[in-house]
Amino acid sequence: MGQSAANLRKSDYKFISDELVDVYDIILRIEERSIRKSRFKDINIKQMHLVHAIGLHSKKTTSEVAHILKLSKGTLTANLNILERKGYIIRVHNHNDRRVINLKLTSKGRLLYRAHSAFHQQLVKSFLKGFNDDEVKLIRKAIINLREFLDKASEQV
Amino acid sequence: MGQSAANLRKSDYKFISDELVDVYDIILRIEERSIRKSRFKDINIKQMHLVHAIGLHSKKTTSEVAHILKLSKGTLTANLNILERKGYIIRVHNHNDRRVINLKLTSKGRLLYRAHSAFHQQLVKSFLKGFNDDEVKLIRKAIINLREFLDKASEQV
DNA sequence: TGAATTAGTTTGATAGGCAAACTAAATTTG
DNA sequence: CAAATTTAGTTTGCCTATCAAACTAATTCA
Numbered sequence A, B: 001m002g003q004s005a006a007n008l009r010k011s012d013y014k015f016i017s018d019e020l021v022d023v024y025d026i027i028l029r030i031e032e033r034s035i036r037k038s039r040f041k042d043i044n045i046k047q048m049h050l051v052h053a054i055g056l057h058s059k060k061t062t063s064e065v066a067h068i069l070k071l072s073k074g075t076l077t078a079n080l081n082i083l084e085r086k087g088y089i090i091r092v093h094n095h096n097d098r099r100v101i102n103l104k105l106t107s108k109g110r111l112l113y114r115a116h117s118a119f120h121q122q123l124v125k126s127f128l129k130g131f132n133d134d135e136v137k138l139i140r141k142a143i144i145n146l147r148e149f150l151d152k153a154s155e156q157v
Numbered sequence C: 001t002g003a004a005t006t007a008g009t010t011t012g013a014t015a016g017g018c019a020a021a022c023t024a025a026a027t028t029t030g
Numbered sequence D: 001c002a003a004a005t006t007t008a009g010t011t012t013g014c015c016t017a018t019c020a021a022a023c024t025a026a027t028t029c030a
Helices: A005-037 A045-054 A062-069 A073-085 A107-127 A133-156 B005-037 B045-054 B062-069 B073-085 B107-127 B133-156
Strands: A089-093 A101-105 B089-093 B101-105
Touching: A005 A045, A005 A107, A005 B107, A005 B133, A045 A062, A045 A073, A045 A101, A045 A107, A062 A073, A062 A101, A073 A089, A101 A107, A107 B005, A107 B133, A133 B005, A133 B107, A133 B133, B005 B045, B005 B107, B045 B062, B045 B073, B045 B101, B045 B107, B062 B073, B062 B101, B073 B089, B101 B107
Parallel strands: none
Antiparallel strands: A089 A101, B089 B101
């Protein structure tokens, strides 16, 4: 409609930027509410993400998980206490080094993990709805671009 | 290399999902650090986003901004006090209704706003690096998909 | 074996958030 | 028009999440 490519690009930049700023908060809010309505209403979204970080199969240590989530060890201890008390995780003392604690999900924890994964999968599916493989690849490429930029920025800043 | 389209799609879903989960936290961390290194080191990322919500031109009220940011009025008052004390915003009593306070950025606040916008613009540019207009449109479409899904999910959940 | 290091916990302090009570101004209503 | 109600923003009291530093127990180094 007489709109130049340059104008189109500029408005797209702004649109994409503004939308992306909103999207994350919306997702967190939806997750929070869907947990509240589920059988797992005794945990919050941060504890949910801790369960996700511990993961289905790994036996990560407290320090490893603290590093992944960029939380202090003290904060992690507090949250692990909550999740253990509520039956989502267990602490397993490591045989080789008894200072070390390996974290595992209980079956209840694994149920929660899978429910959360399902939500994320649904999210990405709707994000990619109606796109063919080439188009999905393109979006993948955009995300790789972004990640590279962020990693470079992390070093500089 | 013999990988079926379905498999490709599935691994892409997971990749995209996992990356998106990380990206937001990384962005917040970079923003936080870049503020710390800038001339605006006396504010934090939440106050930065409050400045962004107030915006360059609008004269939003306290209640409007509280609603936009989904914060209680009390929380907003506390943060506005900090930004006002530090010279980023001013409160302007509304002539027509003297209960109402309109929020405005000071020149210092506008400088901060523009610095933050520049970062976001750089972010989106790198996100879209090397893409032509059609491809940018596609990504725009993907974000619209996601937003529609989220809005629908918001109603349901 | 004693000293230094390491993994995780405890402790004390701080910050950010909310809900409810409150103040001042505007609007409705009898 | 005066009293009652509503509204915008502030104040208050409380709660939760987080961190850093001190601490404990186990391991490794010298």
